[in-house]
Amino acid sequence: MKMILHGYDMGVADIINKPIEPIVVRRRLSNAIELFLNRNHLASQVAEQVQLIRRQADELRSINISIIDTLSSVIEFRSGESGSHVRRIREATYTLFSNISRIRPDLKLDQNAVEAISSAAAMHDIGKISIPDYILNKPGRLTAEEFEIMKRHTVYGCDILESITVLKQSELYQYAYDICRYHHERWDGKGYPDGLKGDEIPLWAQVVSLADVYDALVSDRVYKKALSHEKALKMIAGGECGAFNPTLLQYFLSMADYLRDTLYTSSDELGASQTSPLPTKYTAVSTAAENLLTQLETER
Numbered sequence: 001m002k003m004i005l006h007g008y009d010m011g012v013a014d015i016i017n018k019p020i021e022p023i024v025v026r027r028r029l030s031n032a033i034e035l036f037l038n039r040n041h042l043a044s045q046v047a048e049q050v051q052l053i054r055r056q057a058d059e060l061r062s063i064n065i066s067i068i069d070t071l072s073s074v075i076e077f078r079s080g081e082s083g084s085h086v087r088r089i090r091e092a093t094y095t096l097f098s099n100i101s102r103i104r105p106d107l108k109l110d111q112n113a114v115e116a117i118s119s120a121a122a123m124h125d126i127g128k129i130s131i132p133d134y135i136l137n138k139p140g141r142l143t144a145e146e147f148e149i150m151k152r153h154t155v156y157g158c159d160i161l162e163s164i165t166v167l168k169q170s171e172l173y174q175y176a177y178d179i180c181r182y183h184h185e186r187w188d189g190k191g192y193p194d195g196l197k198g199d200e201i202p203l204w205a206q207v208v209s210l211a212d213v214y215d216a217l218v219s220d221r222v223y224k225k226a227l228s229h230e231k232a233l234k235m236i237a238g239g240e241c242g243a244f245n246p247t248l249l250q251y252f253l254s255m256a257d258y259l260r261d262t263l264y265t266s267s268d269e270l271g272a273s274q275t276s277p278l279p280t281k282y283t284a285v286s287t288a289a290e291n292l293l294t295q296l297e298t299e300r
Helices: 002-009 022-078 086-102 111-121 126-130 143-151 155-163 172-181 203-218 228-235 246-263 278-297
Strands: none
Touching: 086 172, 086 203, 086 246, 111 172, 111 203, 126 203, 126 246, 155 172, 203 228, 203 246, 228 246, 228 278
């Protein structure tokens, strides 16, 4: 009996004692084979269901990103832009966080978190939909009163997010809320709307803030012409565009040339260029937003 138990412990499927009866052996072998086939069939079905669930999850994620891109691009359309700003901010955030997560494993940002943060980054200015056109598209400098109204887009964006019940149930919500509300906060506490200082500002909002400032500088806007890559970096490093986390700022500056080369084609004015082809994971998602923008521009 001790040897039999030892055999089972070693992984033996069955043990036949002497004297051997052919009929018994045949039946027990048949049972063992049937059990083996059933287990393989069950494992195959489980694997197929897992793949199906993953495909459905990917499709749902693509749909969510498409909706986010479309809504965010409509905001850009209102301010006379093509919508490429949204895609560049998302891609820049994805690139920066992908590298940050590798050199800072203590942040515990897995691939899903990085994708969620980059998707949330596209909604950073969603609150501008509540800003009057005469302020949003003013070619000159805003008055103090107009600027106070413009600053409210951070709060308006959070109000919009809070009204989307389905979004509040996803991990994307907190990232999107933080980015909407805090992407204009400053490291020195002189930002808005809450005057947060230092590490009080969520890291993802800090990253989006840098990406947003850079893109604004090198792009044509209703109130300015695009600046060169070198001029933009000089202004950011010199503190002319706000106060940033010194460590994050140095990291951004070290990545800036790569971001320029991957998100913009070479041109005298970066803002006048088209963005480079998006990675496969975003190509299909962005098509719906681009098609909608084409229709909107045609109507306009």
